[in-house]
Structures are given as C-alpha cells and as structure tokens.
C-alpha cells in the first residue's frame with residue numbers, strides 16, 4: 511500500500527456515501543432535559559440519564575456535604591492510581607459490592623469500570639473451548655464483542671423467539687460442556703422486554719446458565735429499582751445479573767450480581783477487570799450513595815413509566831407500529847437516508863435526536879430512538895408524538 515492515509519480517506523468517503531457517517535458533537539450545557547448545542551436549546555431525547563439524576567442539585571449537594579471532611583478525603587479522589595488488583599481497590603469498592611449483594615439478596619457482586627468492560631470480560635473469562643454461548647440476535651455490541659473474545663462457540667436465536675432458542679438447544683446442547691444463554695432485559699435499540707420466566711424454564715430444562723444485561727432497566731424498573739429481574743420476580747433464578755451505573759445513575763461503572771465462586775473466579779481471570787485502572791473513588795462513592803437511595807427513586811420511576819406509556823399509546827393511536835414497552839421508544843424508518851432526513855427535521859424543531867443506523871441496528875431498520883427521561887414534561891411527550899407522526903406522513907413512510 512502506497513499511502514495509508516489515502517486508504518482511510520476513501521473509506522470515510524464510502525461511509526458517507528452510505529449515509530453512515532458519524533461525528534462527535536460539542537455539547538455546551540446539559541440540564542433538566544435540555545441541551546445546548548450550536549448555541550441553540552434542544553429538548554434532549556438522546557440521554558440515558560433516565561431518572562434525571564444528573565440534574566438533581568439536591569442530591570449533588572447532599573453528596574458533596576462530606577467533601578471537606580478530612581477523614582473522608584480518600585472517598586473523593588479523582589483517580590484510583592492503579593488496577594483493583596494492585597493498589598486501586600479502595601474499601602469503597604467492597605462497600606458498594608456488599609450493598610449490591612444485599613439489595614439483590616445474592617451471595618456477591620463485583621464492580622467494573624463500565625458495562626462495556628463487564629460484557630467483554632465476563633463471557634471470555636467464564637467460557638472457553640467446548641462451551642457454547644447462545645445469544646439473542648439483537649443483543650448489544652458489548653455482548654457481541656464479549657462473544658468474539660471468548661473461545662466458546664456461539665449461536666444466535668431470533669429476537670425474543672424462545673421457541674427458536676429451544677430448537678437450537680435441543681439440537682446442540684449435548685455437544686457442549688458449559689452453555690450460557692445471554693439476553694438484554696430491556697433491549698437498548700428496541701425498548702422491548704425479555705420474558706425471564708421463559709428463559710429460566712429453558713435454562714432449567716437444558717442445564718445452562720443465564721446471563722441478563724439490565725443496563726437499561728437498573729434503577730428504572732422493579733419496585734426497588736432492581737430491574738426487570740425484580741419486576742418479574744426472578745432475581746434468584748438468574749446466574750449473572752449485569753447492571754450499569756452509566757445510564758439511570760448518570761454515573762460510570764457497572765456490576766455483576768453472582769455467586770461468590772464466580773466473583774472469585776472473575777477476579778482471577780477477567781482481563782477487563784484485571785488490566786485496567788479502577789474507577790475513580792469519587793465515582794464509586796457516588797454509586798454507593800445513589801444505591802442506598804435507589805428505593806426512593808420510585809417517584810421518578812413512576813413518572814418515567816407514565817410518560818413512556820403515554821408516548822407509546824399516542825403513537826399507536828396515530829397508527830404507528832411500536833413494539834417498545836419501556837422508556838426507549840424507537841420509530842423504525844427503514845432506509846438510512848430517510849432516518850437521517852427525519853432526524854434533521856426533528857432537530858429543526860429543536861429536538862436533540864439522531865438517526866440510529868447500521869451496524870448499531872440491522873440493515874434496513876434505521877430509526878429514531880426516542881429515549882425518555884423522567885424530567886420531560888407530559889405535554890412535551892404529546893408534542894413529540896404529533897411532530898413525528900406529521901413527519902412520517904410527510905415522508906409517506
């Protein structure tokens with residue numbers, strides 16, 4: 511190759527020609543469901559701060575009350591200085607893990623730097639040659655990357671199609687040693703919800719383990735905020751419950767709730783836990799602070815679920831086919847170019863929303879992904895439904 515840079519330039523042109531070009535946008539201010547971009551104020555429909563915690567000054571002030579307490583100075587450090595296996599394992603970590611295990615009434619929990627670190631690390635640590643990972647076809651990229659890093663074989667079952675999952679297991683289970691079924695609980699790009707009872711029944715019938723990624727359900731669903739596993743009353747039947755602090759906790763980090771032997775094993779084998787600097791203590795402290803209050807966010811949870819139901823109902827009244835049953839409400843538009851056009855028009859109406867295109871979603875299913883947060887007013891939700899329906903009619907989709 512003569513010129514490496516020409517190669518990358520031409521690849522970028524090819525990405526642009528397919529309407530798949532991505533850019534980073536400079537955000538100047540975020541707050542109360544609003545965002546300032548290019549000096550204009552938008553309603554933010556692209557945030558994962560589902561409970562509006564990032565803007566909750568009362569909570570922030572309470573958290574920072576102790577910042578000047580010298581005996582707590584380590585708890586507010588901005589960097590841990592090391593991996594957890596060396597000198598980065600501040601005692602806050604174990605406090606957070608004990609609190610998580612207590613909340614889930616589980617033997618143990620282990621905290622990681624992000625949901626991405628969790629998903630790319632747990633699967634390759636727990637599985638190897640002779641094992642099988644069987645994954646919902648629409649699982650998140652971090653799960654796909656975890657599967658790629660594992661030496662196990664893998665199969666994908668059709669999205670939420672448990673008959674297909676069973677068919678695959680009936681045909682293949684006996685060829686493998688360990689088998690892990692993996693699914694998101696609320697699907698990140700579709701907003702639809704797993705049927706855990708079906709997965710637990712299949713897990714028991716075929717002697718597999720069950721791994722559930724609750725990234726979008728942790729803190730937003732379940733009476734105490736413990737996700738779909740709590741809502742469907744099946745916490746104790748799931749081998750690995752993964753949650754992230756990066757979404758509804760408006761923070762950073764993630765965790766798995768699991769048996770103690772799994773925690774011990776992961777500490778010894780999980781590369782994305784071992785070979786990275788641990789989270790800054792202040793972040794772990796904030797996660798612990800919020801976790802102690804997770805039950806009390808029921809007001810925000812109720813509001814979030816109420817406006818989500820209103821939006822879905824409104825779309826359905828307007829004749830749109832919506833499969834979501836959560837605060838993630840995608841409107842599937844098909845072609846990348848159409849999704850781009852509709853998103854651009856939404857931005858002209860001062861909604862901060864973008865087209866989600868392949869490879870994030872399957873080819874031909876480009877969409878607007880509306881991500882509702884608890885601080886969006888009810889009347890705005892009705893307005894969103896009206897504007898989107900109008901644009902869809904205009905584009906004759």
Ligand SMILES: Cc1ncc(COP(=O)(O)O)c(C=O)c1O
Nearest residue numbers: 624625626650652698725754756
């Ligand atoms: C289902 C799912 N799992 C994991 C992640 C990654 O979590 P984090 O943002 O904490 O890395 C995401 C993020 O988009 C997700 O949607």
